[in-house]
Amino acid sequence: MTRSSRRLTRILATATVASTLAACGGGDGGSGGGGGGENEASDIGITEDSIKIGAHYPLTGVAAPGYSEIPTGVQAYFDCLNQEGGINGREIEYIYRDDAYNPTNTSAVVNQLVLEDEVFAIMGGLGTPTHSAVLEFLNAEGVPDLFVASGSRLWGENPEDYPYTFGWQTDYESEGKIIGQYIAENFPDARVGLFLQDDDFGEDGERGIREYIDDQIVAAERYVPGNTDVGPQIAALQAAGADFVVGFNVPSYTALSQLVALRLGYQPQWFYSNVGSDPALVGSLLQNFSQGAVSDASLLDGALTTEYLPGVDAPDNAWVQEFQRIWDECGGEGELTNYRIYGMAQAFTTAQALQAAGQNPTRDGLVEAIETAGSEWEGPTFAPFRYSEDSHMGTSGMQVSRITGTTAEEQTPVLVTDLGNAEIEEFDGEQAPPPANAIPDVESVVD
Amino acid sequence: MSQPQDTTATSSGEMSSESPTESTAAANAPSAGASTGRSLLPSNTLLRHLLVLLLCAVVAVVLLESTDQFTNSQLAQLSYYAIAAGGLTVLTGLNGQISLGHGALMAVGAYTTALFLEAEEPLPLPVVLLVAVLLTTLVGALVGVAAARLHGPYLAGATLALAVGLPGLALYFREWLGGEQGLRVRAPRAPEAFDGFIGFVSGNPASNTKWLAYLGAICLLITFFLLANLARSRVGRTWRAVRDQEVAAELAGIDLGAWRVLAFVVSAACAGLGGAVLALVVRLAAPSGFTLVLSLALLTAIVIGGLGSLFGALLGSALLVFLPPFVTDLGADLGLNNTEAAQLAPFVYGVVLVVVMIFAPAGVVGSVRLRWRTWRARRAASAAGRA
Incomplete structure (x- = not known):
């Protein structure tokens, strides 16, 4: 055996020992269990306190x-x-x-x-x-x-x-249905254009809306998230003669579409889905994108939106x-x-x-x-x-409301629906008042 | 095809005159210490690399079995970054081409893997990986042909377009490639032999996370083994010749264009495999995973590690994987809230990059190698002086 190969053997031997040692550090999992009168560490991530x-x-x-x-x-x-x-x-x-x-x-x-x-x-x-x-x-x-x-x-x-x-x-499809029905009932003569994010968000919303006002829709324009030039889309909506635009888009594209419409002198009735309509954020984005030329969300005044949660x-x-x-x-x-x-x-x-x-x-x-x-x-x-x-x-439910300054006026009662062919119904319950300290008091249904 | 080679003026001239000496110092030393007189490794390149491969495999098993599941998942992450960075370091370090489009090439590998695994009866995993590599190689060849005609910033620009444009295809062919939300990848279950192997080696439970980590490690070792051999062969020497002295290389009968295309193709193949492993580990191929940030991250990894060195690529990738969680946890320990701690990570990464560039412009491996050679030369000189 030469000197160098002896050294090699030693290294390999050391490595083998190391791997054997490592093998001794076995893993262990959590164990289930429940019930009883005292707090126990009943699962992974749960301790007594x-x-x-x-x-x-x-x-x-x-x-x-x-x-x-x-x-x-x-x-x-x-x-x-x-x-x-x-x-x-x-x-x-x-x-x-x-x-x-x-x-x-x-x-x-x-x-x-x-x-x-x-x-x-x-x-x-x-x-x-x-x-x-x-x-x-x-x-x-x-x-x-x-x-x-x-x-x-x-x-x-x-x-x-x-x-x-x-x-x-x-979900976006139910939201689309509720928006579609609202337009059919309140704006039966509107020529509707859709401004959609090019993914499942826009797709589901469009599917919902088309269930109610397929014949009123004159154009559907899509934008790719990441591309900040929405000029062609908004111009196409204007050219198609849409006087009512529904946007299934994220807040930054609400701001971009408003700025482009302002530049084109295009003033349809806007309806932004819940995701894209936060006035405070859109306002600050508008200010940012326009480099101060537009200072707040006043552009959004009169726009419609949906809400499923008080804001x-x-x-x-x-x-x-x-x-x-x-x-x-x-x-x-x-x-x-x-x-x-x-x-x-x-x-x-x-x-x-x-x-x-x-x-x-x-x-x-x-x-x-x-x-x-x-x-x-x-x-x-x-x-x-x-x-x-x-x-x-x-x-499953939303109400349609109109943005006026920093507040919103509700336009419909709370409407509930579901995916597919489910009907839209008026929700007959009232919003329950918050429990004391806003801490829920729900009974256990498992033990 | 030629380029001004005067050392004084133009920026491109400056680039080519500096690259062989300093910035790619990590690429120039022979691999695995063959030149040192006293070595325990055999002098035959293939044999030496095989031995190193074996050693690395043992180290990988020890590492994977002695660490917890989360570290295993991090090592899986490391493997796909390192595979792609290894390919890129060959392209940039050995052949002197800059690519900002490797993230997009990874996307090709990832989407291919996702599409092939979607089938009712998917092909065996090695075949799927091979198909992903081949398809990316094909795309790489197309880009490479264009790349062969371009230099420096122009090449960077062209590949930049690739990085920005290619993920857009996933949005355009939405029906087929899943659009913005991407394709979910069903990673195949581990074969039973793997359970047996883990049980034999360590007795740890053979989880899916572990299987993916091993898969990544195997792909990484094979890739690095092949790349190391290539770099030490006639091909590697020719690449270096093309990088360092175009005129001399051309006079020696080397077809610059063809060799550049070859370098790009090899590098693309690695990116394809990296992307395939990424798809398996992340379980998703979506455009938001292959933004320009990924391409830039790979480039910074090889620059920090040392251009042209496979070990440097591994080091740089490790930094990409381990630094952000480390900094975030450190920030949280120092009393920052989670948001502030998260914002600290990109900042620290930037600082590390700047510091490395100031104090070790040849990257970590390159700088260490330069120091070592200076020290040895000095010792040899003083020994000669005494004699």
Whole structure:
């Protein structure tokens, strides 16, 4: 044996020993269980006095304005909830991570949340393409995937494929149907043009609208997210003679379409879907894009939109007042915004779900609890959720309102519907007032 | 085809006169320490590389089995970045071409994988990966033909157009490529032999995350093995000749255009494989995953690691994967809220890039190699002085 090959043997031997040593550090998983009188560490992410919840949001990058405020609302709600004793004596530990609205990053940060932080559940993951990347993973790992922040049908349509995933907000197709019926009833002579984001968002919305006013639509123009020149689309709508434009677009494209229309001297009646209509954000975007030439959202005055949740434009609403109190007491810097209200409302539903899952929740128990009781929960949303064993779709109802300055006037009662051929009906219930301290009091349905 | 070679004036002249000496120092040293007199490795290149491959495989298994699941998933991430960066470092470091379009080439690999795995009875995984590589190679060849006629900033511009334009195809062919929300990828389950292997090696549970990490590691090792051999062969030497002295190379009978196309094709093949592994690990092929940011991230990775060095590409990729979560957690520990901590990560990455460029302009591996050679030369000189 030569000297060098002896050395090689030694290295290989060392490596073998190292791998054998490494082999001794085996892994272990969590164990289920529930019931009993005391708090137990009943599942991964649950200890005697804490529940760990994770989320992914765009905190940096192009999608960050607006959306990055949502988790601050969630955090404020959970902080106030923890001050009042949390859920069954457990504090909620909320971890949210940045995916910059890039699915590759979403996959990485959700891996981190599930495998390293070992959260009990994911809540409010934002975005259709981003959350799609982790849908399979979360369901394969059996991690509850609550209340995805997007109106895609993907989250709730097929519970047998994705048993752990739940939608939350009104899906885009139902929204399209409600908008379509409203136009058919109130603007029967309007020549309608559609301004659509070129993905499932615009596609589902268009499908819903066409069910009611297919013959009134004179043009449908699509924009590709990322391309900021929407001049051709708006000009095409104008050329087609559309005097009523419905936009299924994100806030930045609301601002862009307004600026282009201003330049073209085009003044149709605007109707922006819920996603693209936040006046505060659109106002600041308008100011930004026009480099100060347009200073606020006054361009949006008179535009129509839909709402499924009370916003800062309704300061008299009891829920908004309660959320204002929570933001003042437990929130960080800045004002209460619609995005923060959205986050708090989602956190409220999460608290309901955790209460319903019993004293010692398990991941499967949480899913069972939402399927069993979720459709009865009362909360800040105008209409109830559609949760059942056959559907994981979120709330089903909206009302149409008109933006006037910083407030909104409601134009219709709350209307509820569902995917496909389901009729649109008037919701006969009233919005329940918030419980004391906005902390839900839901009975366990699992133990 | 020729380019002014005077060392004084034009910017392109400056680029070509500096590149062989400093910025690509990492590319010039022979791989795996063959030139050192006292080496425990055999002098035959293939044999040496095979041994190193074996060693790396053992290290990879040790690494994957001694770390937790999350680190495994990070290593899977590392593997797809490193595969693509390895290809890019061959193109940029050895052949002197800059590509800003490798993110788009990864998209080709990723979408091919997604489409082939969508079938009712998908082909075996190795075949799917191979098809992804071949298709990306084809796209790379097309781009390469254009690339062979362009230099420096012009080439960067052309490939930039590729990076911006190609993901748009996914939106245009929405029915087929899934539009903005992309194609979800059903990663095939691990074969039973894998469960047996993990059980034998460590007794850890053989999760899907682990399977994907191993898959990535295997692809990475094979790619780096082939690239290392290529770089040490006549092909690698010719590439260097084309990079350093176009006129001399042409006088020696080298067809500059053909060799540039070849470099681009090889590099594209790697990007294709990287994209395929990415699709499997991320479980999604969507346009928002293949933005210009990805192409730039790959370029910064190889620049930080050291142009032309495979180890440098690995190092740079590791920085891409491990730095952001590390900085975010550090920020959170220092009392920043989650949003501020997240915003810290891109900032720190930028600072690292600037610092490396100031203090180690040849990248980490290149600078270490330059120091080492200076030190040895000095020692040899002083030894000669004493004698």
